[in-house]
Amino acid sequence: MDPIKLQAAIDLADAHWQAGPTSVSSLSDQEKKVLCGYVPGPGEPSLEEQERLGSALYRAFQASASSRISAYPAAYDLRTGGFVTAVKNQASCGSCVAFGTIATIEATFRRQRNNANLAIDLSEAHLFYCYAKSKGFGCSTGWYPDQAMEFSKQGIVDDACYPYTPGDQNCTLCADWQNRLVKISNYQKISDIAAMKDWIANRGALSACFTVYSDFYSYTSGVYSHVTGGVVGGHCVSIVGYDDNAGCWICKNSWGKGFGEQGFFKIGYGQCGIESSIYGVEGIVETGWLTNVKVQGLWTNNADLNSYVYLSEGIGWRKLCTVSVNAHLDMLTQLAASKAQDKAISVYQNAGVLTEVYAW
Numbered sequence: 600m601d602p603i604k605l606q607a608a609i610d611l612a613d614a615h616w617q618a619g620p621t622s623v624s625s626l627s628d629q630e631k632k633v634l635c636g637y638v639p640g641p642g643e644p645s646l647e648e649q650e651r652l653g654s655a656l657y658r659a660f661q662a663s664a665s666s667r668i669s670a671y672p673a674a675y676d677l678r679t680g681g682f683v684t685a686v687k688n689q690a691s692c693g694s695c696v697a698f699g700t701i702a703t704i705e706a707t708f709r710r711q712r713n714n715a716n717l718a719i720d721l722s723e724a725h726l727f728y729c730y731a732k733s734k735g736f737g738c739s740t741g742w743y744p745d746q747a748m749e750f751s752k753q754g755i756v757d758d759a760c761y762p763y764t765p766g767d768q769n770c771t772l773c774a775d776w777q778n779r780l781v782k783i784s785n786y787q788k789i790s791d792i793a794a795m796k797d798w799i800a801n802r803g804a805l806s807a808c809f810t811v812y813s814d815f816y817s818y819t820s821g822v823y824s825h826v827t828g829g830v831v832g833g834h835c836v837s838i839v840g841y842d843d844n845a846g847c848w849i850c851k852n853s854w855g856k857g858f859g860e861q862g863f864f865k866i867g868y869g870q871c872g873i874e875s876s877i878y879g880v881e882g883i884v885e886t887g888w889l890t891n892v893k894v895q896g897l898w899t900n901n902a903d904l905n906s907y908v909y910l911s912e913g914i915g916w917r918k919l920c921t922v923s924v925n926a927h928l929d930m931l932t933q934l935a936a937s938k939a940q941d942k943a944i945s946v947y948q949n950a951g952v953l954t955e956v957y958a959w
Contacts, residue, residue: 605814616821617820617821635695635811636833663793676842678840683705683709683804684702687763689853693742695836697723699807716913717913733770744876748878751786759773787878788878807836808876810830812831825870888947893937893938918951919931937958
């Protein structure tokens with residue numbers, strides 16, 4: 600699509616975005632189509648129906664705005680707090696569902712810990728080439744976001760255990776993969792725009808899917824709205840913010856930093872069905888070793904086996920195991936000594952409950 604003619608059409612439509620060369624605008628039609636890896640699942644509305652649904656949701660939201668007391672600010676961007684991980688590139692594979700899901704989980708984990716420096720880099724390859732492949736999906740077929748969320752409850756390894764490369768392949772996890780899983784506790788499909796904004800402002804990112812039109816590939820900045828060109832397919836991303844003044848969602852894409860605003864884009868409310876297929880991660884099940892942390896607080900009361908420790912590095916309060924009185928008291932003694940000496944320790948947690956303490 601000629602960028603000069605496209606920009607003229609954008610200006611004529613009084614749309615508020617800029618077009619130009621991007622990392623994907625010069626791809627062939629087939630290569631562009633491969634990037635669109637979202638397909639509505641069985642029994643779900645078509646892309647066209649999802650667009651109508653998204654528009655209806657936004658109109659309903661606007662109609663109730665005057666009588667609604669908002670529990671969220673007028674604008675919020677998870678990037679400001681450092682909760683959004685680096686932009687990645689799915690390249691020549693329709694694996695966007697995996698990328699949108701992983702981006703959402705990573706941002707949710709950082710927000711859950713309130714730690715912008717939390718080292719979290721999960722494997723899109725595990726989610727797509729293992730879980731999606733087990734259901735018969737691949738680069739040319741696309742996938743469903745609800746299945747991606749459901750499989751995420753079983754756990755996803757870190758990227759170093761199974762680095763992503765584009766192209767259908769066998770599931771090749773590292774040897775100790777079972778000890779490197781990050782699991783989500785559950786997920787929700789959200790169908791209310793006010794609830795979406797509240798979730799982003801207070802809990803984390805959202806995975807979202809929408810219809811891609813051919814003009815979208817030339818987006819460089821501003822608030823995207825469809826102006827010209829036909830449907831290419833469905834695409835999934837992670838919504839990491841919103842801005843009521845600009846009337847848009849802020850999204851993390853998976854087409855590299857050469858697309859849009861350093862890999863991110865803004866899209867107008869009610870555009871392209873963006874609100875019709877939204878999923879939020881309820882939380883991350885925290886299991887595994889936490890190394891080089893310090894005890895910053897201890898709490899207990901006269902109830903049996905009811906003690907908590909506050910750990911550094913943004914980890915916060917963790918309950919001590921209750922498997923036995925001796926184990927509980929031994930751990931409490933070690934933790935108290937470490938706090939008194941201001942010594943770093945390592946602890947093992949199982950679903951957020953401390954079961955082992957290693958102090959040196």
